[in-house]
Amino acid sequence: MSKQxxxxxxxLSVLDLAPVNEGSNPRESFQHSVELAKHVEALGFNRYWLAEHHNMPGIASSATSVLIGHIAEKTNHIRVGAGGVMLPNHATLVIAEQFGTLESLYPGRIDLGLGRAPGTDQATSYALRRTLNMRVEDFPMQVNELQDYFAKEPISKVKAVPGQGLNIPIWLLGSSDFSARLAAQKGLPFSFASHFAPAYTIPALRLYREQFQASEQLQKPHAMVGVNVIAADTDEKANYIATSLQQQFLHLRRGQPTKLKAPIENVEAHFSEFELQAIKQTLDPTTTIIGSKETVKQGLEHFLEKxxxxxxxxxxxxxxxxxxLRSFEIISELMDETNS
Structure with a gap:
Protein backbone atom coordinates (compact mmCIF):
# COMPACT_ATOMS: atom_id res chain seq x y z
CA MET A 1 0.00 0.00 0.00
CA SER A 2 1.41 3.40 -0.96
CA LYS A 3 1.57 6.10 1.67
CA GLN A 4 -0.75 9.07 1.35
CA LEU A 12 -4.74 16.24 -2.89
CA SER A 13 -7.71 14.38 -4.36
CA VAL A 14 -9.21 13.69 -7.78
CA LEU A 15 -12.57 14.72 -9.27
CA ASP A 16 -13.55 12.54 -12.23
CA LEU A 17 -16.43 13.39 -14.57
CA ALA A 18 -15.91 10.12 -16.51
CA PRO A 19 -15.46 12.10 -19.74
CA VAL A 20 -16.73 10.53 -22.94
CA ASN A 21 -14.33 11.31 -25.77
CA GLU A 22 -15.46 12.15 -29.26
CA GLY A 23 -15.40 8.88 -31.19
CA SER A 24 -15.72 6.83 -28.01
CA ASN A 25 -18.46 5.59 -25.64
CA PRO A 26 -19.26 5.35 -21.89
CA ARG A 27 -17.89 1.79 -21.61
CA GLU A 28 -14.45 3.02 -22.60
CA SER A 29 -14.85 6.00 -20.26
CA PHE A 30 -15.43 3.67 -17.33
CA GLN A 31 -12.36 1.64 -18.28
CA HIS A 32 -10.33 4.84 -18.31
CA SER A 33 -11.74 5.84 -14.90
CA VAL A 34 -10.61 2.53 -13.43
CA GLU A 35 -7.12 3.00 -14.87
CA LEU A 36 -6.95 6.53 -13.51
CA ALA A 37 -8.24 5.52 -10.07
CA LYS A 38 -5.65 2.76 -9.74
CA HIS A 39 -2.97 5.14 -10.97
CA VAL A 40 -3.71 7.96 -8.50
CA GLU A 41 -4.15 5.51 -5.62
CA ALA A 42 -0.61 4.26 -6.25
CA LEU A 43 0.60 7.86 -6.46
CA GLY A 44 -0.74 8.70 -2.99
CA PHE A 45 -3.83 10.79 -3.70
CA ASN A 46 -6.43 10.93 -0.93
CA ARG A 47 -9.91 10.72 -2.51
CA TYR A 48 -11.45 9.81 -5.84
CA TRP A 49 -14.79 11.54 -6.34
CA LEU A 50 -17.31 11.25 -9.18
CA ALA A 51 -19.87 13.90 -10.11
CA GLU A 52 -23.54 13.52 -11.02
CA HIS A 53 -24.56 15.03 -14.35
CA HIS A 54 -27.43 14.13 -16.68
CA ASN A 55 -28.19 14.53 -20.38
CA MET A 56 -24.55 15.45 -21.04
CA PRO A 57 -23.04 13.54 -23.98
CA GLY A 58 -19.52 14.12 -22.69
CA ILE A 59 -20.06 12.99 -19.07
CA ALA A 60 -20.82 9.35 -18.19
CA SER A 61 -21.12 9.56 -14.37
CA SER A 62 -24.93 9.95 -14.22
CA ALA A 63 -25.46 6.76 -12.16
CA THR A 64 -22.96 8.05 -9.63
CA SER A 65 -23.41 5.51 -6.84
CA VAL A 66 -23.08 2.60 -9.29
CA LEU A 67 -19.82 3.99 -10.63
CA ILE A 68 -18.52 4.65 -7.10
CA GLY A 69 -19.03 0.98 -6.31
CA HIS A 70 -17.21 -0.05 -9.49
CA ILE A 71 -14.20 2.17 -8.68
CA ALA A 72 -14.11 1.05 -5.06
CA GLU A 73 -14.11 -2.60 -6.17
CA LYS A 74 -11.17 -2.02 -8.51
CA THR A 75 -9.05 -0.14 -5.93
CA ASN A 76 -7.77 -1.02 -2.47
CA HIS A 77 -7.63 1.88 -0.02
CA ILE A 78 -8.28 5.27 -1.66
CA ARG A 79 -11.47 6.94 -0.44
CA VAL A 80 -14.17 6.94 -3.12
CA GLY A 81 -17.21 9.17 -3.15
CA ALA A 82 -19.62 11.58 -4.73
CA GLY A 83 -18.58 15.06 -5.66
CA GLY A 84 -21.44 15.13 -5.62
CA VAL A 85 -24.90 13.61 -5.55
CA MET A 86 -27.47 16.26 -6.52
CA LEU A 87 -29.85 15.54 -3.67
CA PRO A 88 -32.98 17.28 -5.07
CA ASN A 89 -32.94 14.72 -7.91
CA HIS A 90 -33.51 11.81 -5.53
CA ALA A 91 -35.62 10.47 -2.72
CA THR A 92 -33.46 10.91 0.38
CA LEU A 93 -34.12 7.35 1.54
CA VAL A 94 -32.79 5.96 -1.74
CA ILE A 95 -29.49 7.85 -1.32
CA ALA A 96 -29.23 6.67 2.30
CA GLU A 97 -29.71 3.05 1.19
CA GLN A 98 -27.32 3.35 -1.75
CA PHE A 99 -24.52 4.84 0.32
CA GLY A 100 -25.30 2.57 3.23
CA THR A 101 -24.79 -0.32 0.81
CA LEU A 102 -21.52 1.16 -0.47
CA GLU A 103 -20.20 1.73 3.06
CA SER A 104 -21.17 -1.83 4.02
CA LEU A 105 -19.29 -3.21 1.01
CA TYR A 106 -16.24 -0.91 1.34
CA PRO A 107 -16.11 0.12 5.02
CA GLY A 108 -14.21 3.28 5.90
CA ARG A 109 -13.75 4.33 2.26
CA ILE A 110 -16.98 6.06 1.19
CA ASP A 111 -17.67 9.83 1.10
CA LEU A 112 -21.02 11.45 0.35
CA GLY A 113 -20.79 14.95 -1.12
CA LEU A 114 -24.15 16.66 -1.62
CA GLY A 115 -25.15 19.41 -4.03
CA ARG A 116 -28.44 21.23 -4.53
CA ALA A 117 -28.15 22.03 -8.25
CA PRO A 118 -29.88 19.68 -10.71
CA GLY A 119 -26.71 18.95 -12.67
CA THR A 120 -28.72 19.26 -15.88
CA ASP A 121 -31.35 21.27 -17.75
CA GLN A 122 -34.96 21.86 -16.72
CA ALA A 123 -36.48 19.22 -19.02
CA THR A 124 -34.11 16.56 -17.65
CA SER A 125 -34.82 17.69 -14.10
CA TYR A 126 -38.49 16.99 -14.75
CA ALA A 127 -37.65 13.58 -16.22
CA LEU A 128 -35.66 12.76 -13.08
CA ARG A 129 -38.13 14.06 -10.51
CA ARG A 130 -41.50 13.98 -12.35
CA THR A 131 -42.12 17.38 -10.75
CA LEU A 132 -40.33 20.72 -10.47
CA ASN A 133 -41.87 21.56 -7.10
CA MET A 134 -38.64 20.92 -5.19
CA ARG A 135 -37.32 24.28 -4.00
CA VAL A 136 -33.86 25.44 -2.95
CA GLU A 137 -35.32 25.92 0.51
CA ASP A 138 -36.03 22.17 0.70
CA PHE A 139 -32.34 21.19 0.44
CA PRO A 140 -31.58 21.75 4.17
CA MET A 141 -34.58 19.59 5.02
CA GLN A 142 -33.27 16.83 2.77
CA VAL A 143 -29.84 17.00 4.43
CA ASN A 144 -31.55 16.68 7.83
CA GLU A 145 -33.48 13.64 6.60
CA LEU A 146 -30.32 12.01 5.30
CA GLN A 147 -28.46 12.58 8.58
CA ASP A 148 -31.39 11.04 10.44
CA TYR A 149 -31.34 7.94 8.24
CA PHE A 150 -27.65 7.46 9.12
CA ALA A 151 -28.19 8.07 12.86
CA LYS A 152 -27.89 5.23 15.37
CA GLU A 153 -31.32 6.09 16.73
CA PRO A 154 -33.24 7.79 13.91
CA ILE A 155 -36.36 9.83 14.57
CA SER A 156 -38.09 8.58 11.44
CA LYS A 157 -40.16 5.42 11.58
CA VAL A 158 -38.69 4.54 8.19
CA LYS A 159 -35.25 2.96 8.52
CA ALA A 160 -32.45 2.90 5.95
CA VAL A 161 -31.25 -0.70 5.70
CA PRO A 162 -28.35 -0.63 5.15
CA GLY A 163 -27.50 2.87 6.30
CA GLN A 164 -28.70 3.23 9.87
CA GLY A 165 -25.84 3.73 12.31
CA LEU A 166 -23.12 3.91 9.66
CA ASN A 167 -20.43 6.57 9.79
CA ILE A 168 -20.54 7.99 6.26
CA PRO A 169 -18.94 11.46 6.07
CA ILE A 170 -21.34 14.00 4.56
CA TRP A 171 -19.87 16.96 2.70
CA LEU A 172 -21.75 19.94 1.32
CA LEU A 173 -20.72 21.18 -2.11
CA GLY A 174 -21.33 24.61 -3.53
CA SER A 175 -20.49 27.33 -6.01
CA SER A 176 -22.12 30.19 -4.08
CA ASP A 177 -22.75 31.19 -0.47
CA PHE A 178 -25.85 29.00 0.07
CA SER A 179 -24.08 25.73 0.87
CA ALA A 180 -21.27 27.60 2.63
CA ARG A 181 -23.82 28.94 5.14
CA LEU A 182 -25.54 25.58 5.52
CA ALA A 183 -22.25 23.68 5.98
CA ALA A 184 -21.20 26.19 8.64
CA GLN A 185 -24.55 25.98 10.41
CA LYS A 186 -24.55 22.17 10.44
CA GLY A 187 -20.83 21.75 11.20
CA LEU A 188 -20.05 19.82 8.03
CA PRO A 189 -17.00 19.81 5.75
CA PHE A 190 -17.40 22.07 2.73
CA SER A 191 -16.11 21.70 -0.81
CA PHE A 192 -16.23 24.74 -3.07
CA ALA A 193 -16.32 24.51 -6.88
CA SER A 194 -13.54 27.01 -7.45
CA HIS A 195 -12.70 25.34 -10.75
CA PHE A 196 -15.79 26.86 -12.40
CA ALA A 197 -16.83 29.62 -9.94
CA PRO A 198 -13.50 31.29 -9.15
CA ALA A 199 -14.92 34.73 -8.32
CA TYR A 200 -16.95 33.44 -5.35
CA THR A 201 -14.27 31.24 -3.80
CA ILE A 202 -12.79 33.54 -1.16
CA PRO A 203 -16.12 35.06 0.00
CA ALA A 204 -17.68 31.60 0.36
CA LEU A 205 -14.72 30.21 2.32
CA ARG A 206 -14.63 33.27 4.59
CA LEU A 207 -18.34 32.97 5.32
CA TYR A 208 -18.02 29.24 6.03
CA ARG A 209 -15.14 29.73 8.46
CA GLU A 210 -16.63 32.73 10.26
CA GLN A 211 -20.04 31.12 10.81
CA PHE A 212 -18.89 27.54 11.50
CA GLN A 213 -20.50 25.75 14.44
CA ALA A 214 -18.88 22.59 15.78
CA SER A 215 -20.81 19.34 15.41
CA GLU A 216 -20.47 15.68 16.27
CA GLN A 217 -18.95 15.08 12.81
CA LEU A 218 -16.55 18.05 12.80
CA GLN A 219 -15.03 20.20 15.53
CA LYS A 220 -13.51 22.89 13.30
CA PRO A 221 -14.10 24.04 9.72
CA HIS A 222 -12.64 21.88 6.96
CA ALA A 223 -12.64 23.32 3.45
CA MET A 224 -11.69 21.65 0.19
CA VAL A 225 -11.35 23.65 -3.03
CA GLY A 226 -11.67 22.46 -6.61
CA VAL A 227 -9.01 23.30 -9.17
CA ASN A 228 -8.49 22.41 -12.82
CA VAL A 229 -4.94 21.22 -13.44
CA ILE A 230 -3.49 20.17 -16.76
CA ALA A 231 0.18 19.33 -16.39
CA ALA A 232 2.62 18.20 -19.07
CA ASP A 233 6.36 18.06 -19.56
CA THR A 234 6.36 21.53 -21.15
CA ASP A 235 4.13 24.59 -20.95
CA GLU A 236 3.56 24.35 -24.69
CA LYS A 237 2.28 20.78 -24.56
CA ALA A 238 0.05 21.53 -21.56
CA ASN A 239 -1.53 24.50 -23.33
CA TYR A 240 -2.22 22.33 -26.37
CA ILE A 241 -3.80 19.56 -24.25
CA ALA A 242 -5.91 22.16 -22.42
CA THR A 243 -7.77 23.11 -25.60
CA SER A 244 -10.05 20.09 -25.00
CA LEU A 245 -11.23 21.66 -21.73
CA GLN A 246 -11.60 25.06 -23.39
CA GLN A 247 -13.71 23.59 -26.18
CA GLN A 248 -15.89 21.80 -23.64
CA PHE A 249 -16.67 25.00 -21.73
CA LEU A 250 -17.25 27.01 -24.90
CA HIS A 251 -19.79 24.49 -26.19
CA LEU A 252 -21.52 24.44 -22.79
CA ARG A 253 -21.76 28.22 -22.94
CA ARG A 254 -23.42 27.91 -26.35
CA GLY A 255 -25.93 25.45 -24.91
CA GLN A 256 -24.52 22.74 -27.13
CA PRO A 257 -22.77 20.21 -24.85
CA THR A 258 -20.61 17.75 -26.76
CA LYS A 259 -18.34 14.82 -26.12
CA LEU A 260 -14.83 15.77 -25.05
CA LYS A 261 -13.02 16.87 -28.18
CA ALA A 262 -9.42 16.22 -29.16
CA PRO A 263 -6.95 19.07 -28.71
CA ILE A 264 -6.62 21.62 -31.50
CA GLU A 265 -3.72 23.83 -32.54
CA ASN A 266 -5.41 27.22 -32.62
CA VAL A 267 -8.45 27.55 -30.38
CA GLU A 268 -8.71 31.29 -31.09
CA ALA A 269 -9.63 30.57 -34.71
CA HIS A 270 -12.68 28.52 -33.74
CA PHE A 271 -14.53 30.91 -31.44
CA SER A 272 -15.49 34.58 -31.25
CA GLU A 273 -13.55 37.11 -29.21
CA PHE A 274 -16.55 37.49 -26.90
CA GLU A 275 -16.64 33.74 -26.26
CA LEU A 276 -12.91 33.62 -25.61
CA GLN A 277 -13.13 36.44 -23.06
CA ALA A 278 -16.05 34.73 -21.33
CA ILE A 279 -14.16 31.47 -21.06
CA LYS A 280 -11.11 33.24 -19.64
CA GLN A 281 -13.31 34.48 -16.81
CA THR A 282 -14.65 30.98 -16.09
CA LEU A 283 -11.30 29.24 -16.51
CA ASP A 284 -9.46 31.80 -14.43
CA PRO A 285 -5.70 31.07 -14.29
CA THR A 286 -5.88 31.05 -10.48
CA THR A 287 -8.14 27.99 -10.52
CA THR A 288 -7.30 26.55 -13.94
CA ILE A 289 -3.58 25.83 -13.82
CA ILE A 290 -1.98 24.75 -17.08
CA GLY A 291 1.69 24.07 -17.65
CA SER A 292 4.87 22.25 -16.77
CA LYS A 293 5.73 20.91 -13.34
CA GLU A 294 7.20 24.23 -12.20
CA THR A 295 4.26 26.23 -13.56
CA VAL A 296 1.79 23.94 -11.80
CA LYS A 297 3.76 24.10 -8.57
CA GLN A 298 3.68 27.88 -8.56
CA GLY A 299 -0.02 27.94 -9.41
CA LEU A 300 -1.00 25.49 -6.66
CA GLU A 301 1.15 27.28 -4.09
CA HIS A 302 -0.44 30.61 -4.99
CA PHE A 303 -3.96 29.19 -4.80
CA LEU A 304 -3.26 27.48 -1.48
CA GLU A 305 -1.87 30.73 -0.07
CA LYS A 306 -5.02 32.59 -1.15
CA LEU A 325 -2.15 9.76 -16.40
CA ARG A 326 1.02 11.75 -16.99
CA SER A 327 -0.62 14.92 -15.69
CA PHE A 328 -1.33 13.28 -12.34
CA GLU A 329 2.17 11.81 -12.25
CA ILE A 330 3.60 15.31 -12.54
CA ILE A 331 1.29 16.58 -9.80
CA SER A 332 2.29 13.67 -7.57
CA GLU A 333 5.94 14.64 -7.95
CA LEU A 334 5.08 17.85 -6.09
CA MET A 335 3.74 15.95 -3.11
CA ASP A 336 5.88 15.01 -0.12
CA GLU A 337 5.22 11.80 1.73
CA THR A 338 3.82 12.25 5.22
CA ASN A 339 5.76 11.03 8.23
CA SER A 340 2.77 9.27 9.72
Whole structure:
Protein backbone atom coordinates (compact mmCIF):
# COMPACT_ATOMS: atom_id res chain seq x y z
CA MET A 1 0.00 0.00 0.00
CA SER A 2 1.41 3.40 -0.96
CA LYS A 3 1.57 6.10 1.67
CA GLN A 4 -0.75 9.07 1.35
CA UNK A 5 1.20 12.06 0.12
CA UNK A 6 0.52 15.75 0.68
CA UNK A 7 1.22 19.06 -1.00
CA UNK A 8 2.47 21.54 1.60
CA UNK A 9 0.86 19.33 4.26
CA UNK A 10 -2.58 19.15 2.66
CA UNK A 11 -3.93 16.10 0.79
CA LEU A 12 -4.74 16.24 -2.89
CA SER A 13 -7.71 14.38 -4.36
CA VAL A 14 -9.21 13.69 -7.78
CA LEU A 15 -12.57 14.72 -9.27
CA ASP A 16 -13.55 12.54 -12.23
CA LEU A 17 -16.43 13.39 -14.57
CA ALA A 18 -15.91 10.12 -16.51
CA PRO A 19 -15.46 12.10 -19.74
CA VAL A 20 -16.73 10.53 -22.94
CA ASN A 21 -14.33 11.31 -25.77
CA GLU A 22 -15.46 12.15 -29.26
CA GLY A 23 -15.40 8.88 -31.19
CA SER A 24 -15.72 6.83 -28.01
CA ASN A 25 -18.46 5.59 -25.64
CA PRO A 26 -19.26 5.35 -21.89
CA ARG A 27 -17.89 1.79 -21.61
CA GLU A 28 -14.45 3.02 -22.60
CA SER A 29 -14.85 6.00 -20.26
CA PHE A 30 -15.43 3.67 -17.33
CA GLN A 31 -12.36 1.64 -18.28
CA HIS A 32 -10.33 4.84 -18.31
CA SER A 33 -11.74 5.84 -14.90
CA VAL A 34 -10.61 2.53 -13.43
CA GLU A 35 -7.12 3.00 -14.87
CA LEU A 36 -6.95 6.53 -13.51
CA ALA A 37 -8.24 5.52 -10.07
CA LYS A 38 -5.65 2.76 -9.74
CA HIS A 39 -2.97 5.14 -10.97
CA VAL A 40 -3.71 7.96 -8.50
CA GLU A 41 -4.15 5.51 -5.62
CA ALA A 42 -0.61 4.26 -6.25
CA LEU A 43 0.60 7.86 -6.46
CA GLY A 44 -0.74 8.70 -2.99
CA PHE A 45 -3.83 10.79 -3.70
CA ASN A 46 -6.43 10.93 -0.93
CA ARG A 47 -9.91 10.72 -2.51
CA TYR A 48 -11.45 9.81 -5.84
CA TRP A 49 -14.79 11.54 -6.34
CA LEU A 50 -17.31 11.25 -9.18
CA ALA A 51 -19.87 13.90 -10.11
CA GLU A 52 -23.54 13.52 -11.02
CA HIS A 53 -24.56 15.03 -14.35
CA HIS A 54 -27.43 14.13 -16.68
CA ASN A 55 -28.19 14.53 -20.38
CA MET A 56 -24.55 15.45 -21.04
CA PRO A 57 -23.04 13.54 -23.98
CA GLY A 58 -19.52 14.12 -22.69
CA ILE A 59 -20.06 12.99 -19.07
CA ALA A 60 -20.82 9.35 -18.19
CA SER A 61 -21.12 9.56 -14.37
CA SER A 62 -24.93 9.95 -14.22
CA ALA A 63 -25.46 6.76 -12.16
CA THR A 64 -22.96 8.05 -9.63
CA SER A 65 -23.41 5.51 -6.84
CA VAL A 66 -23.08 2.60 -9.29
CA LEU A 67 -19.82 3.99 -10.63
CA ILE A 68 -18.52 4.65 -7.10
CA GLY A 69 -19.03 0.98 -6.31
CA HIS A 70 -17.21 -0.05 -9.49
CA ILE A 71 -14.20 2.17 -8.68
CA ALA A 72 -14.11 1.05 -5.06
CA GLU A 73 -14.11 -2.60 -6.17
CA LYS A 74 -11.17 -2.02 -8.51
CA THR A 75 -9.05 -0.14 -5.93
CA ASN A 76 -7.77 -1.02 -2.47
CA HIS A 77 -7.63 1.88 -0.02
CA ILE A 78 -8.28 5.27 -1.66
CA ARG A 79 -11.47 6.94 -0.44
CA VAL A 80 -14.17 6.94 -3.12
CA GLY A 81 -17.21 9.17 -3.15
CA ALA A 82 -19.62 11.58 -4.73
CA GLY A 83 -18.58 15.06 -5.66
CA GLY A 84 -21.44 15.13 -5.62
CA VAL A 85 -24.90 13.61 -5.55
CA MET A 86 -27.47 16.26 -6.52
CA LEU A 87 -29.85 15.54 -3.67
CA PRO A 88 -32.98 17.28 -5.07
CA ASN A 89 -32.94 14.72 -7.91
CA HIS A 90 -33.51 11.81 -5.53
CA ALA A 91 -35.62 10.47 -2.72
CA THR A 92 -33.46 10.91 0.38
CA LEU A 93 -34.12 7.35 1.54
CA VAL A 94 -32.79 5.96 -1.74
CA ILE A 95 -29.49 7.85 -1.32
CA ALA A 96 -29.23 6.67 2.30
CA GLU A 97 -29.71 3.05 1.19
CA GLN A 98 -27.32 3.35 -1.75
CA PHE A 99 -24.52 4.84 0.32
CA GLY A 100 -25.30 2.57 3.23
CA THR A 101 -24.79 -0.32 0.81
CA LEU A 102 -21.52 1.16 -0.47
CA GLU A 103 -20.20 1.73 3.06
CA SER A 104 -21.17 -1.83 4.02
CA LEU A 105 -19.29 -3.21 1.01
CA TYR A 106 -16.24 -0.91 1.34
CA PRO A 107 -16.11 0.12 5.02
CA GLY A 108 -14.21 3.28 5.90
CA ARG A 109 -13.75 4.33 2.26
CA ILE A 110 -16.98 6.06 1.19
CA ASP A 111 -17.67 9.83 1.10
CA LEU A 112 -21.02 11.45 0.35
CA GLY A 113 -20.79 14.95 -1.12
CA LEU A 114 -24.15 16.66 -1.62
CA GLY A 115 -25.15 19.41 -4.03
CA ARG A 116 -28.44 21.23 -4.53
CA ALA A 117 -28.15 22.03 -8.25
CA PRO A 118 -29.88 19.68 -10.71
CA GLY A 119 -26.71 18.95 -12.67
CA THR A 120 -28.72 19.26 -15.88
CA ASP A 121 -31.35 21.27 -17.75
CA GLN A 122 -34.96 21.86 -16.72
CA ALA A 123 -36.48 19.22 -19.02
CA THR A 124 -34.11 16.56 -17.65
CA SER A 125 -34.82 17.69 -14.10
CA TYR A 126 -38.49 16.99 -14.75
CA ALA A 127 -37.65 13.58 -16.22
CA LEU A 128 -35.66 12.76 -13.08
CA ARG A 129 -38.13 14.06 -10.51
CA ARG A 130 -41.50 13.98 -12.35
CA THR A 131 -42.12 17.38 -10.75
CA LEU A 132 -40.33 20.72 -10.47
CA ASN A 133 -41.87 21.56 -7.10
CA MET A 134 -38.64 20.92 -5.19
CA ARG A 135 -37.32 24.28 -4.00
CA VAL A 136 -33.86 25.44 -2.95
CA GLU A 137 -35.32 25.92 0.51
CA ASP A 138 -36.03 22.17 0.70
CA PHE A 139 -32.34 21.19 0.44
CA PRO A 140 -31.58 21.75 4.17
CA MET A 141 -34.58 19.59 5.02
CA GLN A 142 -33.27 16.83 2.77
CA VAL A 143 -29.84 17.00 4.43
CA ASN A 144 -31.55 16.68 7.83
CA GLU A 145 -33.48 13.64 6.60
CA LEU A 146 -30.32 12.01 5.30
CA GLN A 147 -28.46 12.58 8.58
CA ASP A 148 -31.39 11.04 10.44
CA TYR A 149 -31.34 7.94 8.24
CA PHE A 150 -27.65 7.46 9.12
CA ALA A 151 -28.19 8.07 12.86
CA LYS A 152 -27.89 5.23 15.37
CA GLU A 153 -31.32 6.09 16.73
CA PRO A 154 -33.24 7.79 13.91
CA ILE A 155 -36.36 9.83 14.57
CA SER A 156 -38.09 8.58 11.44
CA LYS A 157 -40.16 5.42 11.58
CA VAL A 158 -38.69 4.54 8.19
CA LYS A 159 -35.25 2.96 8.52
CA ALA A 160 -32.45 2.90 5.95
CA VAL A 161 -31.25 -0.70 5.70
CA PRO A 162 -28.35 -0.63 5.15
CA GLY A 163 -27.50 2.87 6.30
CA GLN A 164 -28.70 3.23 9.87
CA GLY A 165 -25.84 3.73 12.31
CA LEU A 166 -23.12 3.91 9.66
CA ASN A 167 -20.43 6.57 9.79
CA ILE A 168 -20.54 7.99 6.26
CA PRO A 169 -18.94 11.46 6.07
CA ILE A 170 -21.34 14.00 4.56
CA TRP A 171 -19.87 16.96 2.70
CA LEU A 172 -21.75 19.94 1.32
CA LEU A 173 -20.72 21.18 -2.11
CA GLY A 174 -21.33 24.61 -3.53
CA SER A 175 -20.49 27.33 -6.01
CA SER A 176 -22.12 30.19 -4.08
CA ASP A 177 -22.75 31.19 -0.47
CA PHE A 178 -25.85 29.00 0.07
CA SER A 179 -24.08 25.73 0.87
CA ALA A 180 -21.27 27.60 2.63
CA ARG A 181 -23.82 28.94 5.14
CA LEU A 182 -25.54 25.58 5.52
CA ALA A 183 -22.25 23.68 5.98
CA ALA A 184 -21.20 26.19 8.64
CA GLN A 185 -24.55 25.98 10.41
CA LYS A 186 -24.55 22.17 10.44
CA GLY A 187 -20.83 21.75 11.20
CA LEU A 188 -20.05 19.82 8.03
CA PRO A 189 -17.00 19.81 5.75
CA PHE A 190 -17.40 22.07 2.73
CA SER A 191 -16.11 21.70 -0.81
CA PHE A 192 -16.23 24.74 -3.07
CA ALA A 193 -16.32 24.51 -6.88
CA SER A 194 -13.54 27.01 -7.45
CA HIS A 195 -12.70 25.34 -10.75
CA PHE A 196 -15.79 26.86 -12.40
CA ALA A 197 -16.83 29.62 -9.94
CA PRO A 198 -13.50 31.29 -9.15
CA ALA A 199 -14.92 34.73 -8.32
CA TYR A 200 -16.95 33.44 -5.35
CA THR A 201 -14.27 31.24 -3.80
CA ILE A 202 -12.79 33.54 -1.16
CA PRO A 203 -16.12 35.06 0.00
CA ALA A 204 -17.68 31.60 0.36
CA LEU A 205 -14.72 30.21 2.32
CA ARG A 206 -14.63 33.27 4.59
CA LEU A 207 -18.34 32.97 5.32
CA TYR A 208 -18.02 29.24 6.03
CA ARG A 209 -15.14 29.73 8.46
CA GLU A 210 -16.63 32.73 10.26
CA GLN A 211 -20.04 31.12 10.81
CA PHE A 212 -18.89 27.54 11.50
CA GLN A 213 -20.50 25.75 14.44
CA ALA A 214 -18.88 22.59 15.78
CA SER A 215 -20.81 19.34 15.41
CA GLU A 216 -20.47 15.68 16.27
CA GLN A 217 -18.95 15.08 12.81
CA LEU A 218 -16.55 18.05 12.80
CA GLN A 219 -15.03 20.20 15.53
CA LYS A 220 -13.51 22.89 13.30
CA PRO A 221 -14.10 24.04 9.72
CA HIS A 222 -12.64 21.88 6.96
CA ALA A 223 -12.64 23.32 3.45
CA MET A 224 -11.69 21.65 0.19
CA VAL A 225 -11.35 23.65 -3.03
CA GLY A 226 -11.67 22.46 -6.61
CA VAL A 227 -9.01 23.30 -9.17
CA ASN A 228 -8.49 22.41 -12.82
CA VAL A 229 -4.94 21.22 -13.44
CA ILE A 230 -3.49 20.17 -16.76
CA ALA A 231 0.18 19.33 -16.39
CA ALA A 232 2.62 18.20 -19.07
CA ASP A 233 6.36 18.06 -19.56
CA THR A 234 6.36 21.53 -21.15
CA ASP A 235 4.13 24.59 -20.95
CA GLU A 236 3.56 24.35 -24.69
CA LYS A 237 2.28 20.78 -24.56
CA ALA A 238 0.05 21.53 -21.56
CA ASN A 239 -1.53 24.50 -23.33
CA TYR A 240 -2.22 22.33 -26.37
CA ILE A 241 -3.80 19.56 -24.25
CA ALA A 242 -5.91 22.16 -22.42
CA THR A 243 -7.77 23.11 -25.60
CA SER A 244 -10.05 20.09 -25.00
CA LEU A 245 -11.23 21.66 -21.73
CA GLN A 246 -11.60 25.06 -23.39
CA GLN A 247 -13.71 23.59 -26.18
CA GLN A 248 -15.89 21.80 -23.64
CA PHE A 249 -16.67 25.00 -21.73
CA LEU A 250 -17.25 27.01 -24.90
CA HIS A 251 -19.79 24.49 -26.19
CA LEU A 252 -21.52 24.44 -22.79
CA ARG A 253 -21.76 28.22 -22.94
CA ARG A 254 -23.42 27.91 -26.35
CA GLY A 255 -25.93 25.45 -24.91
CA GLN A 256 -24.52 22.74 -27.13
CA PRO A 257 -22.77 20.21 -24.85
CA THR A 258 -20.61 17.75 -26.76
CA LYS A 259 -18.34 14.82 -26.12
CA LEU A 260 -14.83 15.77 -25.05
CA LYS A 261 -13.02 16.87 -28.18
CA ALA A 262 -9.42 16.22 -29.16
CA PRO A 263 -6.95 19.07 -28.71
CA ILE A 264 -6.62 21.62 -31.50
CA GLU A 265 -3.72 23.83 -32.54
CA ASN A 266 -5.41 27.22 -32.62
CA VAL A 267 -8.45 27.55 -30.38
CA GLU A 268 -8.71 31.29 -31.09
CA ALA A 269 -9.63 30.57 -34.71
CA HIS A 270 -12.68 28.52 -33.74
CA PHE A 271 -14.53 30.91 -31.44
CA SER A 272 -15.49 34.58 -31.25
CA GLU A 273 -13.55 37.11 -29.21
CA PHE A 274 -16.55 37.49 -26.90
CA GLU A 275 -16.64 33.74 -26.26
CA LEU A 276 -12.91 33.62 -25.61
CA GLN A 277 -13.13 36.44 -23.06
CA ALA A 278 -16.05 34.73 -21.33
CA ILE A 279 -14.16 31.47 -21.06
CA LYS A 280 -11.11 33.24 -19.64
CA GLN A 281 -13.31 34.48 -16.81
CA THR A 282 -14.65 30.98 -16.09
CA LEU A 283 -11.30 29.24 -16.51
CA ASP A 284 -9.46 31.80 -14.43
CA PRO A 285 -5.70 31.07 -14.29
CA THR A 286 -5.88 31.05 -10.48
CA THR A 287 -8.14 27.99 -10.52
CA THR A 288 -7.30 26.55 -13.94
CA ILE A 289 -3.58 25.83 -13.82
CA ILE A 290 -1.98 24.75 -17.08
CA GLY A 291 1.69 24.07 -17.65
CA SER A 292 4.87 22.25 -16.77
CA LYS A 293 5.73 20.91 -13.34
CA GLU A 294 7.20 24.23 -12.20
CA THR A 295 4.26 26.23 -13.56
CA VAL A 296 1.79 23.94 -11.80
CA LYS A 297 3.76 24.10 -8.57
CA GLN A 298 3.68 27.88 -8.56
CA GLY A 299 -0.02 27.94 -9.41
CA LEU A 300 -1.00 25.49 -6.66
CA GLU A 301 1.15 27.28 -4.09
CA HIS A 302 -0.44 30.61 -4.99
CA PHE A 303 -3.96 29.19 -4.80
CA LEU A 304 -3.26 27.48 -1.48
CA GLU A 305 -1.87 30.73 -0.07
CA LYS A 306 -5.02 32.59 -1.15
CA UNK A 307 -7.53 30.03 0.13
CA UNK A 308 -5.74 28.42 3.11
CA UNK A 309 -7.60 25.28 2.06
CA UNK A 310 -7.47 22.07 4.07
CA UNK A 311 -7.61 19.96 0.89
CA UNK A 312 -7.59 20.41 -2.88
CA UNK A 313 -9.51 18.30 -5.37
CA UNK A 314 -8.22 18.28 -8.93
CA UNK A 315 -10.20 17.98 -12.13
CA UNK A 316 -8.32 17.22 -15.35
CA UNK A 317 -10.44 17.05 -18.48
CA UNK A 318 -7.86 15.60 -20.85
CA UNK A 319 -8.68 13.79 -24.10
CA UNK A 320 -5.88 11.21 -24.33
CA UNK A 321 -5.64 8.82 -21.37
CA UNK A 322 -1.83 8.71 -21.47
CA UNK A 323 -1.71 12.50 -21.12
CA UNK A 324 -4.20 12.37 -18.23
CA LEU A 325 -2.15 9.76 -16.40
CA ARG A 326 1.02 11.75 -16.99
CA SER A 327 -0.62 14.92 -15.69
CA PHE A 328 -1.33 13.28 -12.34
CA GLU A 329 2.17 11.81 -12.25
CA ILE A 330 3.60 15.31 -12.54
CA ILE A 331 1.29 16.58 -9.80
CA SER A 332 2.29 13.67 -7.57
CA GLU A 333 5.94 14.64 -7.95
CA LEU A 334 5.08 17.85 -6.09
CA MET A 335 3.74 15.95 -3.11
CA ASP A 336 5.88 15.01 -0.12
CA GLU A 337 5.22 11.80 1.73
CA THR A 338 3.82 12.25 5.22
CA ASN A 339 5.76 11.03 8.23
CA SER A 340 2.77 9.27 9.72
Missing amino acids: KTFHRIP TEADEMIISSQIYHLENR
